[in-house]
Amino acid sequence: MGVFAGFLKFIQTTMTWPALYGWYHFLWLALMLGGCVLVFCLRKRITPRAVNYILLTMGVTLIVLEILKQLAFGFDFAESGAIISTFRWEFFPFQFCSTPMYLMLLAGIMRRGKVYEALIAYLATFALIGGLVVMIYPGDVFHDYILINFQTMLWHSSMVVIAFMLLCTRSVKFNYRTLLKALIVFVVMLAIALVMNIVVHQFNPDQTFNMFFISPYQPCTLPVLSIIYTLVPWIIIFMIYVFGFTLAAGIVLGLAWLC
16 A cells, blocks of 8 residues: 555544534534633733734644645545545635635734734634534534544634634724724635636536535525525625624624623
8 A cells, every 4th residue: 555545544534423512512612612711811921923823823734634634535545446536626625614724824924914904803703703603503514534523623613712812812903993804804705705606617517616605506505595595686695695794793893892
């Protein structure tokens, strides 16, 4: 067996498929809450430089895990033992919850300024919503691969803890300007996802490709929106999507200000 084949078998090691609200799910909820408690206790000791180091380290970690995830999903073994490509476009790493790994890395190496402030505003608000929703209701993110289960839980729980850190350390200001900056980043990410959805559909209309779940050509599978999808035009779904996340991000800032 070659080195790559052995490595592939290792990252495809399986476990019992975790149950929703089972021990594995509760374990990661506890780790997430523990991380938030630790951040709260250390909030006065976490300097702006430390914030950047943490963002950079987490961004690199998530990118490495994403590469391993793509390898685990992108290759498999034929009956003959030969390695075959099984890449599926729906796993392309540009979903809503994928954006923090790029933005954490970018923010971690950037100097402070308007762009930096916009990035951490997004990470403290919109990313928090995405991570928290998945941690509360993982849906279909679990798998029988140990690596994938570890990756997805670390990924989404880190989105919550990082956001909590940015809020606790007052790295972002609690005002409408922060929400506006975060919204600009969100819209940019949405625009990139929408363009990708349209371009891929033009070249391969039979391919399942639905970044941010906002493709005009694919059903929206998000909770609630999946029901509305069959009743209204796509543009209405898109507007509800943007408004819903923006409202949730605004609520996050409001609650942080009250606390």
